Amino acid sequence: MDKLHAMSIFVRVIERGSFSAVARELQTTQPTISKVLRALERQLGGKLIARSTRKLSLTDEGQRYYNECRTILAAVDAAEHSFQSGRETVAGPLRIGSSVSFGRLQIAPRLTAFLERYPQVQIDLQLSDQNQDLVSEGLDVSLRIGALSDSGMIARPIGVTHRITVAAPAYLERHPAPLAPADLRLHNCLQFNLLSSQNLWTYEKDGQRHEVRIQGNAQSNNSEAIREMVLGGLGIALSPVWLFSEDLKAGRVVALLQDYRTQPLPMHAVFPANRRQSARIHAFVDHMAQALATAPELMPVR
Template identity: 40%
Template structure:
């Protein structure tokens, strides 16, 4: 059997979770794809997918093979590039996972520059505040804030993000403006549960280092939800200022406690552990570093 072709089909089925979806994007029929997966299972001597009428998921053996199959194809791509077959051309699809609000406000408006530079490159952009399972979801590259503890991943620090105490002018008019971090205890604070320290806010300022335990009636794992709650006047949040660039400019949202700083959170580009990156993933990683290095905000 053509093991390379089988690996390509296997990876796409694993990423899409569907034989029919792969059939639609290739010249193969759905029965042909099913036969190719069955032949691959016979070749490796293991069942690769759990099949039901409603879902198609990888078995443990399938998860293991997915990692190795990607390594094989990446090695092949690198070998082709080394001998000049691809002449260094960046091509193919990269599956990228990033935090939702950052992806919408910072990354999406600038992807056109990358796509214009590489006409044969395509991006599958996933916006999600929840940490992604890179192998199970077929993700090539992801951005995560905070320290990376998973030793199976390669992590490259590309920037850091600073957070600020923010509130709408409507909320402040109704409830008053906190003058010190300690004043936050008496306010409705909006809790972003995926932050590094959701309900203990850390500050450095005139009185040294402070840790303030905050509380409020609204908690969410969505940065978008917290952003909208701030704009609508529900409370005070600790978020990056670029969440509210237009609202701060218009005066609808204000930065508070500007003499106090919250420690920056590191931002990492992560990818499954492997010896080499494919040219397309390398091109995307270099783009992210060039555009968003230092503070996670696009350079002018």
Template identity: 40%
Template structure:
């Protein structure tokens, strides 16, 4: 039995939630993946997975073994990557997670260039605004608009995410334009529900930091939907400048509270804290940083 191959199959079944998904990723059959895991269970003399027609779950022993497998395979991949980085171009599958809007607006346009620059790398891009467990989901690098909170991860700063408060001209014709943050309490504020303090907007003016509670009839975990509601005149929102710049220039949106600076969120590239960072990860992060530096909207 190829124990390492069986361990990799077992880990991907757990991470992807099914034998069929792991089989599709490895370009093989579900039966082949199932046989690998069964052979691993036979060698260990323990049941690793509980399987029913509807769901797949780890046994208590399987959960412990899975964590150990992830560590062992990560160490092996690091050792191989270290050797390859000295003799070859970066290669392999790069699994990247990013927020939906950032992935669509910034990452999608540069992926063709990146893949042309590094033809031996394949990219699996996962767009999701929800929190992702990098280890459990097998993610190499995640792009996040927040401070690093997990000591097992490393953060590489990409840019400070500048925010602006915007509304449509139609909304401002019907409602008095706020002149200071406190007046936001009189407006329908559309909030992004993935932030820790979703109903608090933060501003700076001079040496003063201002935090304002806002309320509204709608909140959402997707920036595209919030943007569309603002364009349709449903209310006021605080959004990244790179997301709304074209609409401001076209006149579809107007900036509100121009004299107040919305406190930016840091955008970071997050990856597991290993002794050696795979070359494909380093190349991807450096490529992102270069492209962001070339774009004035991300300054």
């Protein structure tokens, strides 16, 4: 039995919480994964996993072995990467996580150029508006917008996205446009509720900071749902410029409070701390960082 291979499978099964998920990743069968783990348990002389119909859980011995396996595999990975550095081929599967809107509008359109340059990479783009757990979802890298929580992950800054205050002409026909941030208290403001700032919108002008606690009758954890509410004339939103760039050009929305600067949102590429950053991960993150740095739809509206 290849001990390192078995240890790697054991760790992936625990991280994914599923034999079948790991079987799909490795393009093999669930019985094959089970056979490898049974052989590992026999060689160790004890149970690693307490199996049940609902979920997998580690025995006490399994938990200790799992922690040691992660350390060993990370060390082996680091040694291989050190040896191969500079000559590793940009190839193989790459599983990427992102929010739905950013993935659809900013990542997906840039994959053609990336794959033309690196045709041996196979992309799996996983989109969710919840912050995905990179380990349990089997993600190699996730692109995130906004302040990061202290999750023990490794993060690389890849740029910022600016925001804009917008409303549809239909809404402004019924309500006078706000002239200052304080006027937003009189308006129906639509809240994207996954940001840490919650319902506090912050602006700056001439070195003075303006914070407004907004309120409204609708919110969502999906930015494209917020866009649809704005286009329907429901209220005012503070959103990334790229979400409304085409609507601004077409006159479907109007930019408000342009004399005031809004706080930009940082963008990061996030990696699992215990997983090697392969050449394909580095290549993809470099590609996105370069593309986003010059993307006009991420720049402030003038």
